[in-house]
Amino acid sequence: MSDAVIREYRGGDIPEMSALWQAVFDDSEGLVNSFLQLLPDMGTAAVAEVNGKIAGAAYAVTGMELVSASGKVQTCGYIYAVAVAPEFRGSGIGRALTERSAELARDRGAEIICTLPAEESLYAWYKTILGTECALHRQRLEAESAAAAPPVQSLSSSEYGQRREALLSDRCRMRPSHTTLEFQRRFCEELGGGLYACGGGICAAYLEDRAAVIKELIAPDGTDAAVIAASMGAELGTKLAVYYLPAPDGEPYLAAIPGEIPSDCVWNITFD
Known part of the structure; x- marks a missing residue:
């Protein structure tokens, strides 16, 4: 690895962290700064400093809990937005940041470490570092x-959280903190959507490529999720709504250490 110092972020790092995030992921300044504004209440971050400059960052979101169907609660650490400046890639900084962010999450009480790899090839990369699959x-x-x-x-983030808990009260689920849901609300609204109630269920939705993308859709028992999705598409002014539902034979989604998250867990609200 280069002469990088891997450490927890400080407030003075925020401008460089924001610029790096925007350059690597092409997200809007408003969206990135909204996340960074909420970060102190939502988790922390590891940064790589080279010659006094921020060369990389990785975030540990700790405002999540895994709640079993019987009510057992375990805290989660979610590794997010691992970013390295182009000139420092291939030097081991990304690996070091991922390891350090997981350590920071555990220091903050996380019992489970998880992440959502940006592409399928990265599942193997995270496995070598975190042991996740x-x-x-x-x-x-x-x-x-x-x-x-x-x-x-x-819905407000508080209203959404209350309805979400009521709909999933007898199921294994990820329970986000209020701050985590507040970021999801801001994320969706930044992209032309928001948090909604519809047909007795709830949706977190935004606009992308002239479609309504529903990142979470929870329908009450006996209600067709497609009906709610169709309504959300009309609400957001699109002809098509894209939505996701848990499916054992579907595409890879959340990664965690084997056995820590049951396969029937309702997660949905990820940082992606």
């Missing part, structure tokens, strides 16, 4: 928008 799978589905579908109501 794909723990959950999901299926991508589509629905044509339908204005005659159930009405849609915008």
Whole structure:
């Protein structure tokens, strides 16, 4: 590895962390700064400093809990947005940042470490560092928008969290903190969507490529998720709604150490 110092971030690092994130992931300044504003209440970060400059960063979101169907609660650390400046890639900084961010998460009480690799090839990379493997799978589905579908109501992050807990009270689930949900609300609103109630269920949705993308859709028992998705598409003014549901034979999703997250766990709200 280069002469990089791997350490926990400090407040003075934020401008460089923001610039690096925008350059690597091409996210908007508003979205990135919204995350960084909430970070002190949501988790922490590891940074790589080279000659006084931030050359890389990785984030540890700790505002999540795994709740079993019987009510057992375990705290989670979610590794997110591992970024290294182009001129320092291949030097081992990404690995060192990932290891350090996991350590920071454990220092903050995380019992489970997980992540969502940006592409399928990265599952193997994270396995060599964290020992994680794909723990959950999901299926991508589509629905044509339908204005005659159930009405849609915008929700605050607190309202969304309360409804989410009520809908999933008897199931194994990830329970996000209020701050984590607040970032999800800001993320969705930045991209033309938000948090919603519809047809007795809830959705976190945004606009992408002229479609309504529903990153979480939880429908009450007996309700067709496609009906809610169709209503969300109409609400956001698109002809198509894309949504995801848990599916054992679906595409790889969340990665964790084998055995730590049950395959029937409802997660959905990831940082992606």
